[in-house]
């Protein structure tokens with residue numbers, strides 16, 4: 001198919017030369033949910049040389065409204081998202097080498113996956129993984145693009161090691177209890193807008209048009225018609241432990257990671273986030289009730305139940321997820337509710 | 340006088356898109372405390388602040404007439 005990329009190569013900033021660069025590059029996508037499926041589809045259609053995608057979840061009916069790679073059949077088959085994504089992406093473009101991995105993007109796994117990667121596209125649903133991506137990207141000097149969305153809003157920022165500030169410069173800590181798509185809802189256009197921002201930056205980086213890369217932090221609300229660009233010139237922190245003069249890559253070390261433990265004989269997984277700022281239990285109870293959970297509680301904890309899902313959340317952010325021994329599944333439930 | 344803008348879910352929680360607050364001479368961190376108190380916002384600690392559309396750290400001192408925006412980082416994906 002010699003005309004396959006003609007409309008993209010006709011675009012002067014890409015051209016034939018740019019297309020050759022795109023087809024020689026390896027893109028790593030972390031997460032195959034809404035952002036991951038969209039980002040993967042755009043990269044596959046654009047003709048990247050190799051695409052690696054990793055996800056720990058499986059396809060559910062509530063994903064179909066916005067996760068563009070998946071079908072009703074995938075839900076019926078309870079396919080892992082990585083497997084379903086791989087199947088669909090191969091039918092879209094057989095030129096692209098697709099590597100799909102079912103599992104948790106732990107810091108160890110990220111370090112292993114980073115080898116030979118030209119660009120990382122963040123498509124996760126939690127800041128713990130993003131901070132680990134941020135450290136890996138600094139350590140191995142790989143550009144990465146933050147993207148996130150919830151309700152009708154979203155945001156994106158491009159991190160280029162040695163050039164821009166990093167996510168740790170901006171946030172300093174892992175924010176807990178942000179809104180998630182499971183508690184605040186999400187509309188398809190907010191997903192698509194975040195994907196558009198991430199993939200446009202991705203193409204610029206793949207063709208090495210560094211001048212064109214957006215230096216600002218962009219955020220938008222499609223329902224309230226807000227669009228804002230925050231200049232980041234002064235955001236770089238020389239003392240940053242991820243990108244500063246003496247980096248320690250704090251989010252690759254065990255003490256900054258969520259501890260998950262199977263509680264013996266109880267069919268329960270305990271999840272303990274690091275350095276938690278604490279959780280507003282009454283706020284969380286109201287959100288869970290709105291989702292249909294039956295919620296009971298006291299000032300120290302709340303317990304929530306819906307169908308086969310049952311969990312207890314403590315004020316310090318620790319949670320017991322009942323009815324499972326699967327660490328990845330428990331962590332996924334936790335992140336979907338608490339971000 | 341200073342204009343303070345709320346983005347994303349902060350806007351829903353504050354119930355207004357913007358507010359007029361006397362903030363000159365205060366740091367971004369101090370303004371966050373005042374705003375959280377006034378509008379009963381629980382999560383301003385982790386919100387990013389921009390002064391006149393430029394990222395501002397917590398220690399930055401606000402000048403008369405500056406426009407301050409609070410942008411909460413979002414984790415969904």
Ligand SMILES: [Zn+2]
Pocket residue numbers: 165166167168169170237240241242243244
């Ligand atoms: Zn940094």
